[in-house]
Amino acid sequence: MNRVRGSDRAYVMARDGMCTLYRFDHRHVCRDPFGRSHAPTAVPLLSIEHVHDGYGMMGKRAPSDPAHMVALCHHANTSVPSKEARAFFREYLMSVAR
Numbered sequence: 001m002n003r004v005r006g007s008d009r010a011y012v013m014a015r016d017g018m019c020t021l022y023r024f025d026h027r028h029v030c031r032d033p034f035g036r037s038h039a040p041t042a043v044p045l046l047s048i049e050h051v052h053d054g055y056g057m058m059g060k061r062a063p064s065d066p067a068h069m070v071a072l073c074h075h076a077n078t079s080v081p082s083k084e085a086r087a088f089f090r091e092y093l094m095s096v097a098r
Contacts, residue, residue, distance in 0.1 A: 002063070008066055011066050012070065015096055019071060019076060021081070024092075048071065049077050051090060054090075
C-alpha cells in the first residue's frame with residue numbers, strides 16, 4: 001500500500017478547499033471523528049479519500065496521486081458513499097485534472 005505523500009495531501013486540500021461530498025449534496029452535514037458538525041470548508045478537519053477511475057475495483061485502493069484523491073470530512077470518508085456520489089467524485093476529478 002502506497003502512503004499519501006505530504007505534498008500530494010497539501011495539493012488536494014488546497015485544490016478542493018472543502019468536503020467534496022458537500023459539493024455534491026449541500027444538505028450534507030460534515031462531522032469530525034467525534035460526531036461534531038463543522039463547516040465543509042474546515043480544511044484541517046478533512047481527510048483524503050481515494051477514488052477509482054471506474055467500477056469493479058473494490059477491495060483495492062486507488063492510486064495515491066491527486067488525480068485519484070478528494071478531500072472529505074471524517075463522516076463522509078468512513079461511511080459508504082452512494083453510486084451517485086462516487087460518480088460525482090470521478091466527474092469532479094476529471095474537471096480539476098492538472
